[in-house]
Amino acid sequence: MDHVPHSYVQTSSIVAANVMWWMLMMAGIGLGAAHLALCPAQPRIPVYLLVLGVSSLLALSGTYCRCVWDAGAVSTLGTACTALLHIFTFCWFVAGSTWVYGAYPPSFTPGAPRYCHKITYNFAFVVSTLIWATTALSLWCCFWVLSLTCWTAVSARHRLTPGRAASYGTAQLLQEETAV
Incomplete structure (x- = not known):
């Protein structure tokens, strides 16, 4: 796997x-484990924090280890397991958000x-809200980058398509060469 160099600011x-x-x-793991039975309003909130923390850290660890694995079966299996952990973490986050906001x-x-x-409740509420806000901001930024990219391509269309008289200038170049 090739390593793409990053700037110091990006790496930092x-x-x-x-x-x-x-x-x-x-x-989140500490709060969930320490207050496991201290939320009768919604007993799943401490479990949500505990499982979200563990699955998120495992998924991140798998992502970090991906650059160490060589190509082959170990790499494919590791990538598949990491992807499943990320999907599980996202689904668990959505379920946990319904428990937190429902209480x-x-x-x-x-x-x-x-x-x-x-x-425990305030931590779960703030973490869930920050993740949703970050997700919304990221999607909003992606939408605008995509929109600007499409707009730039559409507005540059007249410069990208050749005229009827020449195919990318080759016919005109041939006429100029034969005239000389």
Whole structure:
């Protein structure tokens, strides 16, 4: 597999984003495990944090290891497993978001019927909201880049198509060569 060099800013940004994501997911694992039974309003929220953290970190680890695997069966199997982990993580995130937003607003008073541990619920709510916002922003940016690319191609169409008199200028060049 060829290595494509990146700029220092791009590499630094990728490393910083990965470190922040790892810290968020490890915090989610810790909060989910520590408060497993402290959310009667929606008992799946701590499990959601726990599983999201573990599956996300495993998927990222598989992505990192992909550059180490040689071509062949190990590479194909590793890539397939990593892709399945990413798909599972996304599906789990969608399910967890319905649990988190469905329990809104919980009570943060212990013993109340809709009680959920405050830090655990707020963490799950903020992480879910940030991921949805980042996804929406990314899709919006992709839409505009695609739109601008299409607009540029359409507006440049008259410069890209040859005229009727010449096929990319070859007929005119042949006439000029024979005249000399």
